[in-house]
Amino acid sequence: MYLNRHTNENDKSYTKLKMNQSEFLNIVIPFKDKVFRLAKRLLVSTEEAEDATQELYFKLWKNKSKLKDYNNVEAFAMTMTKNYCFDRLKSKQASNLTLVHSNYKENDTSLQNRVELNDSVSIVHQLIENLPEQQKLIIQLRDIEQYEYDEIAEMLNLKPTAIRVTLSRARKTIKEQLIKQHNYGIS
DSSP: OEEEOOSSSSOOOEEEOOOOHHHHHHHHGGGHHHHHHHHHHHSSSHHHHHHHHHHHHHHHHHTGGGGGGOSOHHHHHHHHHHHHHHHHHHSGGGTTOOOOOOOOOOOSOOHHHHHHHHHHHHHHHHHHHTSOHHHHHHHIIIIITOOOHHHHHHHHTOOHHHHHHHHHHHHHHHHHHHHHHHHTTTO
C-alpha cells in the first residue's frame, strides 16, 4: 500500500498510494460475520445489527489509510462495534432496545425435542442477558465468537487474567442458575 518513490535524488520522500476497494475488502470481509453477530448480541434486532455493521464499515472505509497502523484490524473493528452498540443503546433513539441473541440453528429433530431445545436455549439466553455487561460481552466474544483471551483483552483493554476470571464467574453464574431452573419443582 506504500511505494518508495523518489521525486528527485535529493528528496527521499515516500508517496502514499491510496488503498483501493479490493484491498480494503480483502482486509475487512473475513470478520464481517463476527462484527454482525456481536452487534446482534448487543442490539435488539437484525435491522439494528445491520445498521451497526454498515456504520462500522463506513467508518473503516473513511479511515482506510489508517488501517495499516493497527496490528489487528479485526480486534479494532470489534472494539469499534462494541462502542458503537453501547452508544446506540445509551441514545434516546434506542430507549426501547434490549439485549438479544439468537443464532441457534436446529437440525431435523422431533417437535418435542425442538421445543425442549428452544426452551433450554431461551433460558441460557435469558441468563446471559441478566449478567453484568462486561460478563455478557466476554461470553459473546469467547464462547460464541471463539476469540482468544489475548484478542479479547486487546479489544476490551483488559488483562488476559481479568478476562479469564470474568469468564469463569459468568459461566459459574449461568451454571448455578441453570441448575436452579432445572431443579425447580423437583426437590
